[in-house]
Amino acid sequence: MFSGEVMNYKFDAVILGGGASGLMCAIAAKRKNQHLKIAVLEKNDRVGKKLLATGNGRCNLTNENVCRERYTGSFTKQSEAVFKRYGCAELLEYFEALGLLTFKDNEGRYYPVSRQASSVLDVLRFNCENRGVEFFCKETVQSIKKQSGFLIKTDKNVFSAKKLVAATGSKAGPKLGGSGSAADILKNRGHKIVPFTPALCPIEVKSDILKSLKGLRAQAEVGIADRTERGEVQFNEDNLSGICVFNLSLYTRPNDIITVDLLPDISNKELYDVLLKNKSLFSLQNADCLFTGILQKRIAQAVMKTAEIKDFSRPCTTLGDEELRRAANAAKSLRFTITGNAGFDRSQACRGGVQGNEIDPLTMQSRIDKNLYVCGEAIDLCGECGGYNLHFAFASGIIAGESL
Ligand SMILES: Cc1cc2nc3c(=O)[nH]c(=O)nc-3n(C[C@H](O)[C@H](O)[C@H](O)COP(=O)(O)OP(=O)(O)OC[C@H]3O[C@@H](n4cnc5c(N)ncnc54)[C@H](O)[C@@H]3O)c2cc1C
Numbered sequence: 287m288f289s290g291e292v293m294n295y296k297f298d299a300v301i302l303g304g305g306a307s308g309l310m311c312a313i314a315a316k317r318k319n320q321h322l323k324i325a326v327l328e329k330n331d332r333v334g335k336k337l338l339a340t341g342n343g344r345c346n347l348t349n350e351n352v353c354r355e356r357y358t359g360s361f362t363k364q365s366e367a368v369f370k371r372y373g374c375a376e377l378l379e380y381f382e383a384l385g386l387l388t389f390k391d392n393e394g395r396y397y398p399v400s401r402q403a404s405s406v407l408d409v410l411r412f413n414c415e416n417r418g419v420e421f422f423c424k425e426t427v428q429s430i431k432k433q434s435g436f437l438i439k440t441d442k443n444v445f446s447a448k449k450l451v452a453a454t455g456s457k458a459g460p461k462l463g464g465s466g467s468a469a470d471i472l473k474n475r476g477h478k479i480v481p482f483t484p485a486l487c488p489i490e491v492k493s494d495i496l497k498s499l500k501g502l503r504a505q506a507e508v509g510i511a512d513r514t515e516r517g518e519v520q521f522n523e524d525n526l527s528g529i530c531v532f533n534l535s536l537y538t539r540p541n542d543i544i545t546v547d548l549l550p551d552i553s554n555k556e557l558y559d560v561l562l563k564n565k566s567l568f569s570l571q572n573a574d575c576l577f578t579g580i581l582q583k584r585i586a587q588a589v590m591k592t593a594e595i596k597d598f599s600r601p602c603t604t605l606g607d608e609e610l611r612r613a614a615n616a617a618k619s620l621r622f623t624i625t626g627n628a629g630f631d632r633s634q635a636c637r638g639g640v641q642g643n644e645i646d647p648l649t650m651q652s653r654i655d656k657n658l659y660v661c662g663e664a665i666d667l668c669g670e671c672g673g674y675n676l677h678f679a680f681a682s683g684i685i686a687g688e689s690l
Contacts, residue, residue, distance in 0.1 A: 300447040307662025307683035308453030309410040314687025316417035329426040334407040336462040341572030345403035347671040350394035361642030361667035372681035375598035456636035456663040478641040484633035488527040491622035496586040507550035546620040557614040576599035592616040639666040659686040
């Protein structure tokens, strides 16, 4: 389309960003009013690049447990109104009307029956195309001016529209299009923006034992202050990873302590009793065999080191009562100091975005700028792993589209 000549296009509504929320917004607008002239401006060479990478390529698009408690950010309270209109059942029904069939796994997460994220994207793309939505790819939105309507300048062309939707997402996954550029554009228009910080990502930590645990995985309960999550923890060179860690990353700050309980189903006292029994069961073995039958050997050694048990090569029987107690406590609470997060590149979502009280959840219209709508991750709302972020992107996209 680009020939060097600047084109001037006119639309009823222009949607900035062809991701989950932008595509859904375009469809909802057309379903409500087929006559609206809608354009989607996308900086990538194709729409929906990030969608293809979601859910390990399977696209976990919603969850039966969608509710405000699964989210954090300044839009959390308002999100209740969004989920009241488009909860899990309503969104699935909406998708079915668009042609997508889904199934639920045993954790309440919904995926397309094809198990392919491309099915979700194709359904969205084809619905857009068949309803007459116009896509402009390789168009990076650079500035917005308000005259009688909106004047949108990209790196190539100029678009005018009566209504504008900011659906440019967050800074998460920059290789997939994450830029959070709507935040910069809206900031210039007087909106308050909570700075983007990476979330749903590995947590960088330091600890003397981390090196010795590198490459191992364990079922555990991870915790910070008053919040805990259970699941598989992966110990890496300089970080902890795994879905339970990703969920905690929504709430962590540098210098917080993250604890790992390797045996969350038994108490410290119960574990002490087991170790006491093991001490005699494995009386011919060395001290580092104390956790035999309970923990992986390398993890057991890291636990013993944390418990300040010296010389693993001595017999198990030489372990004193206090040492057993320390070993039990260490296994129930390995401590790691948080040094930071793994960055936008490895984050699936972000905290931050347009401040919640500036958006009306019944229409997704800005309270600051009439006829300007915001949806998806451009808003300061971030959900846990499990389909919650796509759910909000789709639900808020539908509401914005129906309001155009
Ligand atoms: C690897 C990965 C896996 C994930 N898996 C899941 C999952 O299984 N379930 C789940 O719920 N969530 C998942 N997420 C999160 C989910 O993808 C996002 O929350 C969701 O895509 C947000 O939708 P959005 O429309 O707000 O933003 P996006 O989908 O990011 O779309 C924004 C679009 O705007 C475009 N854009 C940005 N700036 C400009 C500009 N200046 N001009 C023009 N276009 C612009 C971008 O290129 C992009 O296409 C995952 C994220 C990642 C990175």
